[in-house]
Amino acid sequence: MDEGKYLILTSGVNLNLESTLLSGQAHRWKIKDYWYEGVIAQNLIHIRDSDLGIEFYSAPVSEGEFADRLSDYLGLGDNLDLIYQSISKDVQISSAIKKYTGMRILRQDPWECLIAFICSANSSLIRISSAMETLSENFGQRITLKNKARYTFPSAHVLAEAGEARLRQLKLGFRAKYVSKVAEIVSEGKIDLMELKHLPYDEAKEKLLNLPGVGDKIADCVLLFSLDKPNAFPIDRWVKRALEDWYSIKLFNYSKIREWALEYFGEFAGYAQQYLFHQRRLQQL
DNA sequence: TCCTCTCCTTGCTT
DNA sequence: AAAGCAAGGAGAG
Numbered sequence: 001m002d003e004g005k006y007l008i009l010t011s012g013v014n015l016n017l018e019s020t021l022l023s024g025q026a027h028r029w030k031i032k033d034y035w036y037e038g039v040i041a042q043n044l045i046h047i048r049d050s051d052l053g054i055e056f057y058s059a060p061v062s063e064g065e066f067a068d069r070l071s072d073y074l075g076l077g078d079n080l081d082l083i084y085q086s087i088s089k090d091v092q093i094s095s096a097i098k099k100y101t102g103m104r105i106l107r108q109d110p111w112e113c114l115i116a117f118i119c120s121a122n123s124s125l126i127r128i129s130s131a132m133e134t135l136s137e138n139f140g141q142r143i144t145l146k147n148k149a150r151y152t153f154p155s156a157h158v159l160a161e162a163g164e165a166r167l168r169q170l171k172l173g174f175r176a177k178y179v180s181k182v183a184e185i186v187s188e189g190k191i192d193l194m195e196l197k198h199l200p201y202d203e204a205k206e207k208l209l210n211l212p213g214v215g216d217k218i219a220d221c222v223l224l225f226s227l228d229k230p231n232a233f234p235i236d237r238w239v240k241r242a243l244e245d246w247y248s249i250k251l252f253n254y255s256k257i258r259e260w261a262l263e264y265f266g267e268f269a270g271y272a273q274q275y276l277f278h279q280r281r282l283q284q285l
Numbered sequence: 286t287c288c289t290c291t292c293c294t295t296g297c298t299t
Numbered sequence: 300a301a302a303g304c305a306a307g308g309a310g311a312g
Contacts, residue, residue, distance in 0.1 A: 123294090124297075126296085217306075277306070297300085
């Protein structure tokens with residue numbers, strides 16, 4: 001290590017980098033020789049655990065200037081002890097918390113998060129990553145760090161100009177139409193994604209549901225992973241199975257299941273969802 | 286209004 | 300190797 005080049009972001013903070021970055025919340029993180037390599041807000045980041053805490057490199061913005069933004073992205077402002085205490089309602093969730101302790105809910109860029117989860121429809125984590133990487137390589141800006149290159153995630157304007165046909169060529173499948181239309185809507189300013197952070201859950205969700213290709217589940221993902229709504233509770237195949245097998249939930253009405261989850265797990269139900277999802281998916285049942 | 290069924294792209298898995 | 304499956308949504312009935 002070149003001394004002084006990296007920054008110890010945290011020391012003694014409960015952060016599980018692997019579970020946080022590779023649990024299906026964000027889709028552009030790659031691990032190489034214990035370093036996680038990803039792109040956050042037009043910046044290339046290399047980050048890893050060390051004995052002293054979390055260390056990282058960033059470019060083009062310097063480590064010192066990017067530290068606060070990175071802390072925010074990683075959700076380090078969340079009080080995990082308080083959240084664990086709030087959602088630990090039973091053995092299932094408690095064991096998941098124990099197993100993956102330090103997994104945090106990310107605070108991603110809403111635009112990138114929205115497109116990622118539109119691409120997640122009837123897809124797989126590998127394929128979502130592939131789509132996000134393809135979009136970046138074709139329409140993003142090249143950035144480098146320590147002799148390695150990646151590409152920024154493209155703006156709504158650029159994706160709108162690309163058009164549906166081009167996106168289909170890049171193998172987005174039936175999602176190409178949704179990505180294209182949403183890019184148009186956002187670039188024309190018909191919805192302000194950042195503004196949704198300041199609205200209550202119900203109002204923000206209603207606006208997201210108006211977008212083509214966005215239903216209950218994808219809207220909840222965007223609300224939870226990028227719009228500061230810890231009470232969003234995305235219900236996908238894995239979570240549905242977990243709720244059926246571990247909680248004997250039989251009803252398939254999305255809104256009613258979410259109401260149950262909010263009642264049962266409380267205001268941080270979204271965190272409970274992430275632990276149930278991660279546990280269930282890695283368990284491969 | 287609300288539920289259920291089918292279709293939609295592609296690629297990895299079994 | 301054909302079929303199943305993957306962080307779903309839209310439209311029809």
